[in-house]
Amino acid sequence: MSRRSWYACPAEKVISRLTSKVTDPIRVGVVGLGRGFALTAPSALVSQFVQFLAATAPREESRAAFQDIFRGVTYLSYHDLLNDPSIEAVHIATPHQLHAEMAMQAAEHGKHVLVEKPIAISLSDAERMISACEINEVTLIVGPAHSFDGPILKAKQLIESDQFGRVLAINTLNYTDFMYRPRRDEELSTVDGGGVLFSQGAHQFDIVRLLAGGQVTEVYASTGRWDMLRDTEMSYQAMLRFSNGVTAQCTYSGYARFDSDELQGWIGETGNPKDPDNYGGSRKALVDFSRDDEVRAKLARTFSAKNLRGIAANNEHFGPLFLQCEHADLKIGPREIIVYKDFEKEVIPVPLIGGPREPVFKALYDSIRLGKNPVQTGRWCLGTLQVCHAVLDSAKRREPVFI
Amino acid sequence: MSRRSWYACPAEKVISRLTSKVTDPIRVGVVGLGRGFALTAPSALVSQFVQFLAATAPREESRAAFQDIFRGVTYLSYHDLLNDPSIEAVHIATPHQLHAEMAMQAAEHGKHVLVEKPIAISLSDAERMISACEINEVTLIVGPAHSFDGPILKAKQLIESDQFGRVLAINTLNYTDFMYRPRRDEELSTVDGGGVLFSQGAHQFDIVRLLAGGQVTEVYASTGRWDMLRDTEMSYQAMLRFSNGVTAQCTYSGYARFDSDELQGWIGETGNPKDPDNYGGSRKALVDFSRDDEVRAKLARTFSAKNLRGIAANNEHFGPLFLQCEHADLKIGPREIIVYKDFEKEVIPVPLIGGPREPVFKALYDSIRLGKNPVQTGRWCLGTLQVCHAVLDSAKRREPVFI
Numbered sequence: 001m002s003r004r005s006w007y008a009c010p011a012e013k014v015i016s017r018l019t020s021k022v023t024d025p026i027r028v029g030v031v032g033l034g035r036g037f038a039l040t041a042p043s044a045l046v047s048q049f050v051q052f053l054a055a056t057a058p059r060e061e062s063r064a065a066f067q068d069i070f071r072g073v074t075y076l077s078y079h080d081l082l083n084d085p086s087i088e089a090v091h092i093a094t095p096h097q098l099h100a101e102m103a104m105q106a107a108e109h110g111k112h113v114l115v116e117k118p119i120a121i122s123l124s125d126a127e128r129m130i131s132a133c134e135i136n137e138v139t140l141i142v143g144p145a146h147s148f149d150g151p152i153l154k155a156k157q158l159i160e161s162d163q164f165g166r167v168l169a170i171n172t173l174n175y176t177d178f179m180y181r182p183r184r185d186e187e188l189s190t191v192d193g194g195g196v197l198f199s200q201g202a203h204q205f206d207i208v209r210l211l212a213g214g215q216v217t218e219v220y221a222s223t224g225r226w227d228m229l230r231d232t233e234m235s236y237q238a239m240l241r242f243s244n245g246v247t248a249q250c251t252y253s254g255y256a257r258f259d260s261d262e263l264q265g266w267i268g269e270t271g272n273p274k275d276p277d278n279y280g281g282s283r284k285a286l287v288d289f290s291r292d293d294e295v296r297a298k299l300a301r302t303f304s305a306k307n308l309r310g311i312a313a314n315n316e317h318f319g320p321l322f323l324q325c326e327h328a329d330l331k332i333g334p335r336e337i338i339v340y341k342d343f344e345k346e347v348i349p350v351p352l353i354g355g356p357r358e359p360v361f362k363a364l365y366d367s368i369r370l371g372k373n374p375v376q377t378g379r380w381c382l383g384t385l386q387v388c389h390a391v392l393d394s395a396k397r398r399e400p401v402f403i
Numbered sequence: 404m405s406r407r408s409w410y411a412c413p414a415e416k417v418i419s420r421l422t423s424k425v426t427d428p429i430r431v432g433v434v435g436l437g438r439g440f441a442l443t444a445p446s447a448l449v450s451q452f453v454q455f456l457a458a459t460a461p462r463e464e465s466r467a468a469f470q471d472i473f474r475g476v477t478y479l480s481y482h483d484l485l486n487d488p489s490i491e492a493v494h495i496a497t498p499h500q501l502h503a504e505m506a507m508q509a510a511e512h513g514k515h516v517l518v519e520k521p522i523a524i525s526l527s528d529a530e531r532m533i534s535a536c537e538i539n540e541v542t543l544i545v546g547p548a549h550s551f552d553g554p555i556l557k558a559k560q561l562i563e564s565d566q567f568g569r570v571l572a573i574n575t576l577n578y579t580d581f582m583y584r585p586r587r588d589e590e591l592s593t594v595d596g597g598g599v600l601f602s603q604g605a606h607q608f609d610i611v612r613l614l615a616g617g618q619v620t621e622v623y624a625s626t627g628r629w630d631m632l633r634d635t636e637m638s639y640q641a642m643l644r645f646s647n648g649v650t651a652q653c654t655y656s657g658y659a660r661f662d663s664d665e666l667q668g669w670i671g672e673t674g675n676p677k678d679p680d681n682y683g684g685s686r687k688a689l690v691d692f693s694r695d696d697e698v699r700a701k702l703a704r705t706f707s708a709k710n711l712r713g714i715a716a717n718n719e720h721f722g723p724l725f726l727q728c729e730h731a732d733l734k735i736g737p738r739e740i741i742v743y744k745d746f747e748k749e750v751i752p753v754p755l756i757g758g759p760r761e762p763v764f765k766a767l768y769d770s771i772r773l774g775k776n777p778v779q780t781g782r783w784c785l786g787t788l789q790v791c792h793a794v795l796d797s798a799k800r801r802e803p804v805f806i
Contacts, residue, residue, distance in 0.1 A: 168627055169640055171654045173574060175725070175732070220623040220642055220803065222650035224571055226729060235727065237572060237652045239623055239642045241801070247625035249640045249652045251574045257732035257743035258725055263666055280746040287746075322578070322661055324638065326629060329578070329660035340660035343683040343690075398644070400623065400803060 021048045026365050028114070029054035029087040031078050031102060032094035033062035033303040036116050039270060040093065040144055041069065041303060042311050043355025049365035052091070056081045057303075065304045078102065082109040089114055089139070089364060096193035097186060100125035103140065103378075107132040112139040114364050118202040118388065119381045121193035126385050130378040139367040140378035143360035146269075146318040147206035147376055151332045151350040153359055155323070156210055156375075158330070158337065158348070165326025170208050170248035174200070174319025176261075176269065177282035178254030179227075179234045182289075182297035188230050190392070195232035196254045197223070197388040203318045204250050205240070205387040210375055211323060214244035216383065219390035220400045224253070238391045252319075256282045263320045267334045271312030271356045316356045424451040429768050431517070432457035432490040434481050434505060435497035436465035436706040439519050442673060443496065443547055444472065444706060445714050446758025452768035455494070459484045460706075468707045481505060485512040492517055492542070492767060499596035500589060503528035506543065506781075510535040515542040517767050521605040521791065522784045524596035529788050533781040542770040543781035546763035549672075549721040550609035550779055554735045554753040556762055558726070559613055559778075561733070561740065561751070568729025573611050573651035577603070577722025579664075579672065580685035581657030582630075582637045585692075585700035591635050593795070598635035599657045600626070600791040606721045607653050608643070608790040613778055614726060617647035619786065622793035623803045627656070641794045655722075659685045666723045670737045674715030674759045719759045 028050045030037060034057075044052050055066040056075040063074035075081045081090070082105060089112035092102045100120045103113045113133060119142045120126040133140035146152065159167060178200055186192035187199075209216060224235035235253035242248070261267065261274050268274040286294060301307060317334040329340040339346040363374035383403075390401040431453045433440060437460075447455050458469040459478040466477035478484045484493070485508060492515035495505045503523045506516045516536060522545045523529040536543035549555065562570060581603055589595035590602075612619060627638035638656035645651070664670065664677050671677040689697060704710060720737040732743040742749040766777035786806075793804040 168629055169625070169638065169656075171576060171640070173725075218801075222572070222642075222644070224727065226571060235572065237574070237642065237650050239625075239640065239652070241625070247640050249642070249654055251652055253572075253727060253732075255727065255732065257727070257745070258734055258741075259743075263723075279748045280744075283745050320666075322576075324627065324656060324658065324660070329656075329658065331661055338661075340662075341683075342660070342686050345682045398621075 022365065024369065025049055025051045026368055027086055027088045028052050028091050029056070029081045029084060030091040030093055031056050031081060032092065033057035033059070033066055034093065035298070035301050037093040038301065038303040038307045040357055042309055043357030043361070045070070046311060046355050047358055047361045048354065049358065049361040054081055054084055054087055059302070062303050069305060069308060078105070082106060082111060088112060088368065092116060095184070095186065096121050096198060100129050103129040104132040107136040107138050110136060110138060112364070112368050114141050114143060114360070117142050117145040117206070117381070118193070118198045118385055119378055120385065121198060123382065123385060123389065126378070126382045130382060133378060139364065139373070141360070141364055141367060141374060142376050142378060142381035143363065144357045145206050145360070145376065146203040146316060147210045148360040148363065149317060149356065150315040150352060150359060151317070151334065151337055152207055152210065154348070154350045155330060155332050155337055159211065159213070159325070164328040164330070164339070167212055167246055167323055167325050169246065169324040170212060170322070172204060172208060172248070172319055172321040173251040174204065174260055175253045175255070175258045177256035177259070179230055180254070180256035180282040180286055182286070182294045182301065183230070184295055184298055185291070188232050190232045196235060196252055197233055197391055200252050200254065201236065201388045201391060202384055204252055205384045206376065206381065207318060207321065208240060208248045208250060209384060209387070212242045212244070212246040212248060214242035214246060216240050216387050216403055217243050218400050218402050219387060219394050221391040221394040223391065223395040233392070236391055236395065240387065256280070260319050264317060264333055267314050267317065269316060269318065271314040271316045271334055271352070272309065273313065311355050312352070315350060315352055425768065427772065428452055428454045429771055430489055430491045431455050431494050432459070432484045432487060433494040433496055434459050434484060435495065436460035436462070436469055437496065438701070438704050440496040441704065441706040441710045443760055445712055446760030446764070448473070449714060449758050450761055450764045451757065452761065452764040457484055457487055457490055462705070465706050472708060472711060481508070485509060485514060491515060491771065495519060498587070498589065499524050499601060503532050506532040507535040510539040510541050513539060513541060515767070515771050517544050517546060517763070520545050520548040520609070520784070521596070521601045521788055522781055523788065524601060526785065526788060526792065529781070529785045533785060536781060542767065542776070544763070544767055544770060544777060545779050545781060545784035546766065547760045548609050548763070548779065549606040549719060550613045551763040551766065552720060552759065553718040553755060553762060554720070554737065554740055555610055555613065557751070557753045558733060558735050558740055562614065562616070562728070567731040567733070567742070569647070570615055570649055570726055570728050572649065572727040573615060573725070575607060575611060575651070575722055575724040576654040577607065577663055578656045578658070578661045580659035580662070582633055583657070583659035583685040583689055585689070585697045585704065586633070587698055587701055588694070591633050593635045599638060599655055600636055600794055603655050603657065604639065604791045604794060605787055607655055608787045609779065609784065610721060610724065611643060611651045611653060612787060612790070615645045615647070615649040615651060617645035617649060619643050619790050619806055620646050621803050621805055622790060622797050624794040624797040626794065626798040636795070639794055639798065643790065659683070663722050667720060667736055670717050670720065672719060672721065674717040674719045674737055674755070675712065676716065714758050715755070718753060718755055
């Protein structure tokens, strides 16, 4: 059975919509087969730009699942993966605190790096990763991340075509159950990279920075840290000011109460339809759990055949997103961009081509094969990490933080 | 024909839903029969708390309409209205710049004052109005304003019942066509009280202050002033910090592009259904207008039989509004409040009782007859005006403004 035929029909149909396929996909090895990779796997399986040939992860079950599903080899150690000469690029999908060391090791082995957001927890770690990749002349891209979502990239393209004039103001909000999904200890500890800033702010600030197109110079923010049993930032409100005059209001809540997917036609973050009647599911699931139970529940959500979903019906998204430009407003959703001009409204469909995470794989391909980097390089994403830290600082000091 | 029978059936049906009617409504005279009063009139006609007995306005047609519709007397001068001994309270519905003098004159004549928002343009004018009303021991209420909308008052009541714990964060946005409706010159000039801060910020900050329940201590904001033909603030983004720790993100755009009533089930600000297909109507109507044409078009929207609508089917609203409290999120809409608790979602319908502006008339009644003031007194609304000015200052200076 071929690697692709294992995977069911819908994905193949999606692929057939592409006019031509590349013949030299990037050969990727993945480290970390957790929740992040479980969400990436459907797109990875149908990608024309990457082939996931190898994996390493501490758990036997995950490795077995990778062998089954991807028909790839698995290694017991990261070191062995890095020494596999067939692997060109490493996808680092481990917990945040491991990103830096792993990226530097990959660079030293001459492997290109696709690292999950956030690039790292500390700015100095991010700097070290960037240096290591520059010195070793390998690509460093931070993703998958929602700034690679089809509609975001399409919006960026539209903005650059200059038909709407300059971007002037951005407003975005996302209310999710993020902090009440099962969490490991470090995910509930800010100094260890827990809370919504590093995991979720990284998405939102990437998106806003990409579309605003300038440097963030100033951040004014508050954070919500209101559940003493999960004592980290569970929500924030941040206003960003850019060098080009754009301002952006960003709201995030991971409190598992109001769900802003209600405003997105009940299409969830992953592009799949969401059941509006399943209210409070995340909190209910946690209610009788000890910390140990919760950590076990987290493990149960990692990459496996059971957790593998088909290709979503829509693009992924990160909450309602409104742009004001000189000549139009834009509303960017998981299916389409609506352009509100002076006298008419235009709906620009953004069909899903390949899996929802195909654009990040294309970016990796373009960087390695064509020498064409995306915006979301390590260095650029260091700027996003600065914003995450600035939000924490501003909330603590109750004053604007300059970057 | 009685004053009430002139008005058609639906209003009477609404009235019949009230269990008991007061027998001593406040006898009101109105000055200014412009657009503001055109929107207030339907509620005024069916109110049990007020009787609009007299009016004064410069235009003959408006006065005639008042005589026809309200069966009231009209005066050629404000002075004559103030000398009508049957009038207990004056509703000042004139352009912003006239509020202060008129309120002070009313107070000096011993008349209670219900003044349209904003209370005034300058803080010193507002102070003078407040003093005059205090010295003369008359009520000063600022309204109609959206902080009197049924769902806002209901939310305030729910919050005060303490079932959700403290309010922690607020997020609200409103994208309208406000600045492309026909405007007089001063409405396009900030120093004369034009732009969205005084007219629209006054609503939004009232609402947010009412629900947050503390003092605004700090404002961080940007404004949008991007149409050189209408060179005033057409939009803003403001973050408010309160003494009790609440923060609020407030976005307003009057650019007539994206319309956030789309997120409110296409119920418009006045509580009436809105036609989603009538895109760009406001801008289209202006496109071939000279300034003179536009001013004439504004006049055509003033109070008249033609412009008198029936009672709206829903409460009025001022855009999507989300609250995070300790134990629940609240989404406040024109029909209902949705309470998102930890494990369940509760929909609290907020039926319209009387006209959508009945609560402000009740507030006037309660103040004058029962000595029970609403939150929205002149002194309290001075605080809202301070926020409006702080937004302008913060945007100009690009730094937080302390209040």
